[in-house]
Amino acid sequence: MADTIGIWVAALLTLFIFSFLYKDNPLYKMAEHLFIGVSAGYWVSYLYQNVFKPNLYNPLFHQGKLLLIIPLILGLMMVMRLFPKIGWISRWSIAFIVGITSGYYLITYLQTNAVDQVRASLLNFSQINNIILVVGVLSGLIYFFFSAEHRGVLGGTAKLGIWFLMVAFGASFGYTVMARISLLIGRMQFLLGDWLGLLH
Amino acid sequence: MGMGKKLSQIDRRIIFLVIGLAVALPLLFPIGLQIRVSEPAQRMYKAIDQLPPGSKVLISFDYDPTTMPELYPMNIALVRHCFAKDLKVIGMALWPTGVPLGEEAFEIAAKDYGKSYGQDYVNLGYKAGDIVLISNLGKSIPQQFPIDFRGTPLEELPIMKGVRSLKNIDLVIDLSAGFPGIVEWTMIAGGRHHVKVGGGCTAVSAPSYYPYLQSKQIVGLLGGMKGAAEYETLMNARGAAAGGMDAQSIAHLVIILFIFIGNLFMFLGNKGKA
Amino acid sequence: MNRLRKSEILLAVLFPLPLFLGIGGAYGQDSLALAPVAKVTAVDTPNDGGGSITVDWEVSPDEAAGKVTTYHIFRASEGGEFQLLGEVSSGVTKYVDEGTRDGTKYIYAVQAIGKEGKSALTKSSPVWSRGQWFNTQRTNMLLVLLVISAAILLYIRKARAGGKLFIRKIAGLDAVDEAVGRATEMGKPVLFIPGIMDMDDIQTIAGMTILGRVARKTADYETTLRVPVCRSVVMSVAQEVVKEAYLDAGRPDAYDANKINYLTDDQFGYAAGVDGIMLREKPAAIFLMGHFFAESLILAETGFSIGAIQIAGTAEISQLPFFITACDYTLIGEELFAASAYLSGEPRLLGSLKGQDVGKAIFMAIIILGVILENLGYHFLTALMTTG
Amino acid sequence: MRRQIPLAITLVVGLVMVVQYFVPHKPVGNLYDLFNTWAIVIFAFAIVLGVGNLIKIHGDRIYRLERGWGYSVLLLLGLTVMIITGIGWGIEPGTSFFYLYWHLYVPMSSTMFALLAFFIASASYRAFRARNFEAFLLLISAVLVMLGRVPMGKALWGQFPVIADWIMKVPNTAGQRAIMIGIALGVVSTSLRIILGIERAHLGGE
Structure with missing residues (x-):
C-alpha cells in the first residue's frame, strides 16, 4: 500500500517536472521548490548521522578526544557567515579548508594529471596509433602555449592541435548526448514500467 | 524567407515530442539489438575475474539518483560479478546519496548468490571529506569508519578481519558520477597508496578518463548506460541497461538526423544568400 | 551392475587411504x-x-x-x-x-x-619498524615541483617589477569589438552572462575581467549592456566592474545599475530567466564567459535562435562542445584565463601564465626526448618519470 | 588581523599538505592526519550554512507575503520533514526518512536531469552547426561516436563501433591529455598563489 502511494507520488512529481517542457507553470514550480527543500533536508540528516555524530559528537563528548574542540570551533565560525556583522570570522575556517585543498591539489594534479600523463606518452613508435597519440598530445600542448605567436611551423602545429582537441570535444559531445538520453530512458522505464506496468 | 528558415524555427515542443516518442516506443516495443562489448569494459571484467576468491574489493558508491539509470545497473552487475567470484565486498560512499543505492544493489545481488551481511559484504556508509577521506583510508579504515552503515562496530564484522587500510584492499571499484569520484580515487588510492582502481562512470565524463586507461592508471572502465549494458552482457544477465539500448539507439539516430537537417538548412540558406 | 561393483571396490580400496596418510577426519585438524x-x-x-x-x-x-x-x-x-x-x-x-x-x-x-x-x-628474523624522513620514490616529483614553482614565482616577480611579458593574440577577443559594434548598428542591447558559479570560482573572476572590457566598449558605443546573474555576490561585483568601465569611458551618466540584476540561485530557474530576457529584448550580441554546466546548451540554443552573435568562453570541458557548435567564437579552457590575464594586465595572472608555459615547454621537451630514447631502446627516462 | 590570520592559516596548512607528501616521518605525518580529520568535520558544517541561507531567503519571502510565497512554504515544509525524520529516527532503509528519499527525492532529481535530453534534441535541430572546419570536425566525431556506441550502429555497419573505439582510444586520449596537462599546470599555479597569499579572492573582496 505504502509502496503504491509512493510510486504514484513519484510518478506525479515526474510528470509535474516534465510539464515544464510545455511551458513554465505552477505545477512545475511546486515540484521545483519541494525538490530544493527535500534535497537540503536530506543532506542535513545525512551529515548529522554520518559525520557529526560519529566523528565529532561521540569522540568529543563520550571518548574525551578534546582536540576536536578546534574543528568544532572552526565549524561554528564557518556558520557565522550567516550573520553579516561577524561574518568575517568565517574566513578562518575557509582559510583552513582552502589551505588543505590547495596543498592537496597542488601535489595530486601535478602527479596524476601531469607527470603520470607525460610518462604514459613516452611511447614506442612500433604502432601507428602511438605515433598519432604523441603527435596529438604535443600539438595540443602547443595550442595552449601563449608565449609565442602562432605563425609558421608553430602555427601549423597549433592548428593540428586544435583538430585533435575538436575530435576529443566531439567524443565528449557524443557521450553527453548518450548520458542525457540514458537518464530519460531511466525515467521512461519508471513511468511505463514501475508505474503503469507496461514493460516486461 | 524560404521553407528552410520556417522549418528551422519550428516550435520546440514538436521536437520534444519526437524525442520523447523515440525513447518511449522502443521501450514498449523492443527490437532486441545485439550489444557489443568494448575493450575498457572487457578490461574491467578481467580485473575482477582474475582476483582469487576471498580477495577484498572496495566499492565506493559515488553517485546519486540523477545518474541512477547509468550507474545503478553497473553497480548491480559489478557486485554480482564479485559475489560470483566469491570476493569479499566492502561498500562505502563519498556521496551520501550513493549509500541507499549501493545498499539496494547489495541486497538484490546477495539474495541471488546467497551471501550474508558482515561475512561476505558490508556497507560502511557515507563520510564527508572527499579527497581527504580517501587519503585517510590509506592510513586507517576503522578510524574513518568506526561503525558500519547499520551501526555495528567494524571489529565485530568478520569481513573486516585483517583490513586495516587501503593497503589490504586488492581492488577499488568506483561508481563515479563526478566529483569526488574515480579521478580522486585514481589520484590518491592509486597514485599514493598503490591500490588498483577501476570502475564505472557517467557517459558525460567517460571521454576525459580515457587518458587514465591508456596510462593504465585505471584497470578498466564502464562508460554510461552502454557500459552497464556491456557488463550485463558479459555476465549473461540482461538488466535495465541492456533493456534500454534499443531506445538509446533510436534516440541517437533521431538526434543525428536533427543535426543533419539543421545543418542542411544552414547550407541551403548560405547558398541562397550567395 | 558392473558399474556398481567397480565403485564398491574403489571405495573399499580408497577408504583407508586418508587414515593412512593422516589427512582428513579428526586427525587432519592438528x-x-x-x-x-x-x-x-x-x-x-x-x-x-x-x-x-x-x-x-x-x-x-x-x-x-x-x-x-x-x-x-x-x-x-x-x-x-x-x-x-x-x-x-x-x-x-x-x-x-x-x-x-x-x-x-x-x-x-x-x-x-x-x-x-x-x-x-x-x-622471519626479528624486525622493527620506524619512520622515514624523506620518501625517496618521490625525488622526481620534488624536482618537477621546484622547477615549475620557481618559474611561476619568478615570472610573477618579473611582471610586478614592470617587465614586459608577451602573450599571443587570442582570436575570440578581437571579436568582442566586432560584436558590440554590430549591436550598436542594429540598435539592440548586448547581453553578458557570467556563468552560474560564485565569486570564489576562478572562471567567474576571469569572466568579470572580460566583462570590464565589454562594458568599456558598450560605454564607448553608447549601447545598452544587460548582465543577469545567478549569485548575489557576483551581482555586486559585476555592478562595480561595469560602473568603473563607464567611469573610465567618461560616461558615468549612462551607467544603469538596474541592468545588472540577480535572478535566482537555481540552475534551471536561472536558465529559464535568461531565456526570457533573450526572447523579450532580442540582444544582438551575447557573451557567455565563466563557469557553465548543463544549462550551457539551453542558453546557447536560445541565443542562436534569435540570431545573435555569440562569443563564449569556459574551462568546463564538458560544456565546450556545445559552445563551439552553437557560438561564433569560443575561448577554449586556458584561453579564458589567458584572455583575462591579457586584458587585466595583472602581474600575478600574467606571471602565472608564463610560468605555466615554462611547465608546458618542459613537459614537451621530456616527451620528445623520452620518445626518442624509448625508440632507441633506452628506458631510463621513463623509469625516472615513474611516480611512487 | 582580519586578513593576516587567515593568510597565515592557509600558508601553514597548505605547506604541511605539500611537505607531508615528501616527508612521511612522525611530526609532519601526524600533523597531516590531524588536519585531515578536522577538515572532514569542518566540511560538514558547510551544509548548515547552505540551509541557513535557504531558511533566511524563503522565511523572508513568506514573512513579506511576496509573490510565490506559497512555494516557499512547500520548500520549507520539505526541508523540515526531511530533517526531523532523518535526525529523529535515522536514515536507514525502512525508516520514514528513507521512504521520503526514495519516493520524493529520487524521482525529482532524476527528472530534472532527464529534461536535458529534450533540450539536447532541440539544440541539435536548431543550433549545433558546422560553422567552420573545427566545428565540422567536432560534429563528425560526435556522430561517429554516437553511432559506434549503440547497438544500432553496429547493425548499420560493422565498422562503426571499431571507428568509435579508435576515436576514443587515440585522438580523444591525445586531446584530453593535452587539456589535462594544461589544467594540471593551472592548478599548480593557482594553488601556489593561494598558499603563498598572492591570490586572496577566496577571502572575499573587502
Missing part, C-alpha cells in the same frame, strides 16, 4: 599436512611514517597442486607468543602489518592452510 612456506622475510615498510612492517613469503610447494586455500600470518613480540594477525588467499605472497609499534622487535610467521590441514609455521 597434524601438519601441508609443506611449509619456503621463506618469510619481514622488513620495515619503506618510505612511510612508521608503524608498519611488510611481510613477504614464497608460496608453499603445495600451492601448485591446489591444496592451499589461505595463508595465516602470525606475529609475536620478541619473547612473546604468536598471535594470528590476518589471512590472505592463496596466490598472495605479501601482507602489510599496519599496526606495529616503532622500535619494538617483532617476529612474523606464515602458515599455509588447506582443506586437508595446515603447515608448520615459518618464521
Whole structure:
C-alpha cells in the first residue's frame, strides 16, 4: 500500500517536472521548490548521522578526544557567515579548508594529471596509433602555449592541435548526448514500467 | 524567407515530442539489438575475474539518483560479478546519496548468490571529506569508519578481519558520477597508496578518463548506460541497461538526423544568400 | 551392475587411504599436512611514517597442486607468543602489518592452510619498524615541483617589477569589438552572462575581467549592456566592474545599475530567466564567459535562435562542445584565463601564465626526448618519470 | 588581523599538505592526519550554512507575503520533514526518512536531469552547426561516436563501433591529455598563489 502511494507520488512529481517542457507553470514550480527543500533536508540528516555524530559528537563528548574542540570551533565560525556583522570570522575556517585543498591539489594534479600523463606518452613508435597519440598530445600542448605567436611551423602545429582537441570535444559531445538520453530512458522505464506496468 | 528558415524555427515542443516518442516506443516495443562489448569494459571484467576468491574489493558508491539509470545497473552487475567470484565486498560512499543505492544493489545481488551481511559484504556508509577521506583510508579504515552503515562496530564484522587500510584492499571499484569520484580515487588510492582502481562512470565524463586507461592508471572502465549494458552482457544477465539500448539507439539516430537537417538548412540558406 | 561393483571396490580400496596418510577426519585438524612456506622475510615498510612492517613469503610447494586455500600470518613480540594477525588467499605472497609499534622487535610467521590441514609455521628474523624522513620514490616529483614553482614565482616577480611579458593574440577577443559594434548598428542591447558559479570560482573572476572590457566598449558605443546573474555576490561585483568601465569611458551618466540584476540561485530557474530576457529584448550580441554546466546548451540554443552573435568562453570541458557548435567564437579552457590575464594586465595572472608555459615547454621537451630514447631502446627516462 | 590570520592559516596548512607528501616521518605525518580529520568535520558544517541561507531567503519571502510565497512554504515544509525524520529516527532503509528519499527525492532529481535530453534534441535541430572546419570536425566525431556506441550502429555497419573505439582510444586520449596537462599546470599555479597569499579572492573582496 505504502509502496503504491509512493510510486504514484513519484510518478506525479515526474510528470509535474516534465510539464515544464510545455511551458513554465505552477505545477512545475511546486515540484521545483519541494525538490530544493527535500534535497537540503536530506543532506542535513545525512551529515548529522554520518559525520557529526560519529566523528565529532561521540569522540568529543563520550571518548574525551578534546582536540576536536578546534574543528568544532572552526565549524561554528564557518556558520557565522550567516550573520553579516561577524561574518568575517568565517574566513578562518575557509582559510583552513582552502589551505588543505590547495596543498592537496597542488601535489595530486601535478602527479596524476601531469607527470603520470607525460610518462604514459613516452611511447614506442612500433604502432601507428602511438605515433598519432604523441603527435596529438604535443600539438595540443602547443595550442595552449601563449608565449609565442602562432605563425609558421608553430602555427601549423597549433592548428593540428586544435583538430585533435575538436575530435576529443566531439567524443565528449557524443557521450553527453548518450548520458542525457540514458537518464530519460531511466525515467521512461519508471513511468511505463514501475508505474503503469507496461514493460516486461 | 524560404521553407528552410520556417522549418528551422519550428516550435520546440514538436521536437520534444519526437524525442520523447523515440525513447518511449522502443521501450514498449523492443527490437532486441545485439550489444557489443568494448575493450575498457572487457578490461574491467578481467580485473575482477582474475582476483582469487576471498580477495577484498572496495566499492565506493559515488553517485546519486540523477545518474541512477547509468550507474545503478553497473553497480548491480559489478557486485554480482564479485559475489560470483566469491570476493569479499566492502561498500562505502563519498556521496551520501550513493549509500541507499549501493545498499539496494547489495541486497538484490546477495539474495541471488546467497551471501550474508558482515561475512561476505558490508556497507560502511557515507563520510564527508572527499579527497581527504580517501587519503585517510590509506592510513586507517576503522578510524574513518568506526561503525558500519547499520551501526555495528567494524571489529565485530568478520569481513573486516585483517583490513586495516587501503593497503589490504586488492581492488577499488568506483561508481563515479563526478566529483569526488574515480579521478580522486585514481589520484590518491592509486597514485599514493598503490591500490588498483577501476570502475564505472557517467557517459558525460567517460571521454576525459580515457587518458587514465591508456596510462593504465585505471584497470578498466564502464562508460554510461552502454557500459552497464556491456557488463550485463558479459555476465549473461540482461538488466535495465541492456533493456534500454534499443531506445538509446533510436534516440541517437533521431538526434543525428536533427543535426543533419539543421545543418542542411544552414547550407541551403548560405547558398541562397550567395 | 558392473558399474556398481567397480565403485564398491574403489571405495573399499580408497577408504583407508586418508587414515593412512593422516589427512582428513579428526586427525587432519592438528597434524601438519601441508609443506611449509619456503621463506618469510619481514622488513620495515619503506618510505612511510612508521608503524608498519611488510611481510613477504614464497608460496608453499603445495600451492601448485591446489591444496592451499589461505595463508595465516602470525606475529609475536620478541619473547612473546604468536598471535594470528590476518589471512590472505592463496596466490598472495605479501601482507602489510599496519599496526606495529616503532622500535619494538617483532617476529612474523606464515602458515599455509588447506582443506586437508595446515603447515608448520615459518618464521622471519626479528624486525622493527620506524619512520622515514624523506620518501625517496618521490625525488622526481620534488624536482618537477621546484622547477615549475620557481618559474611561476619568478615570472610573477618579473611582471610586478614592470617587465614586459608577451602573450599571443587570442582570436575570440578581437571579436568582442566586432560584436558590440554590430549591436550598436542594429540598435539592440548586448547581453553578458557570467556563468552560474560564485565569486570564489576562478572562471567567474576571469569572466568579470572580460566583462570590464565589454562594458568599456558598450560605454564607448553608447549601447545598452544587460548582465543577469545567478549569485548575489557576483551581482555586486559585476555592478562595480561595469560602473568603473563607464567611469573610465567618461560616461558615468549612462551607467544603469538596474541592468545588472540577480535572478535566482537555481540552475534551471536561472536558465529559464535568461531565456526570457533573450526572447523579450532580442540582444544582438551575447557573451557567455565563466563557469557553465548543463544549462550551457539551453542558453546557447536560445541565443542562436534569435540570431545573435555569440562569443563564449569556459574551462568546463564538458560544456565546450556545445559552445563551439552553437557560438561564433569560443575561448577554449586556458584561453579564458589567458584572455583575462591579457586584458587585466595583472602581474600575478600574467606571471602565472608564463610560468605555466615554462611547465608546458618542459613537459614537451621530456616527451620528445623520452620518445626518442624509448625508440632507441633506452628506458631510463621513463623509469625516472615513474611516480611512487 | 582580519586578513593576516587567515593568510597565515592557509600558508601553514597548505605547506604541511605539500611537505607531508615528501616527508612521511612522525611530526609532519601526524600533523597531516590531524588536519585531515578536522577538515572532514569542518566540511560538514558547510551544509548548515547552505540551509541557513535557504531558511533566511524563503522565511523572508513568506514573512513579506511576496509573490510565490506559497512555494516557499512547500520548500520549507520539505526541508523540515526531511530533517526531523532523518535526525529523529535515522536514515536507514525502512525508516520514514528513507521512504521520503526514495519516493520524493529520487524521482525529482532524476527528472530534472532527464529534461536535458529534450533540450539536447532541440539544440541539435536548431543550433549545433558546422560553422567552420573545427566545428565540422567536432560534429563528425560526435556522430561517429554516437553511432559506434549503440547497438544500432553496429547493425548499420560493422565498422562503426571499431571507428568509435579508435576515436576514443587515440585522438580523444591525445586531446584530453593535452587539456589535462594544461589544467594540471593551472592548478599548480593557482594553488601556489593561494598558499603563498598572492591570490586572496577566496577571502572575499573587502
